[in-house]
Amino acid sequence: MNSLYSKILLTGIFIALVLIAFKPSANFVSSPVVSPASVTVTGGDIVQVAPNVIGVKDNGSHTGLPGQLLIFEYDEQKKSFTYTGNLDTEEYLTHPEMYGIPTR
DSSP, rough: OOOHHHHHHHHHHHHHHHHTTTTTOOOOOOOOOOOOSOOOOOSSHHHHHHEEEEEEEETTTSSOOTTTTEEEEEEEETTTTEEEEEEEHHHHHHHHHGGOOOOO
């Protein structure tokens, strides 16, 4: 009884696997995703600084100086971002008076 049950179960599993293996795949064409002109990311490595201006956190692998915020501005005519400068976040946070931020 146990052997017959095992044979039926294994045969059913085998048939199911054969059907899955030879099932025709659905053909579909995915349309390209259009990204918006202005991207707002609330966390992570990209932050929106101002309208059409983003900052990318650099961990030092791109410039060799960790702790920088690389500033990019969106050019609507070219439809791309251009590098406009950087901000040393460590210097900005440790010496805010140099940047006109009042301290207590």
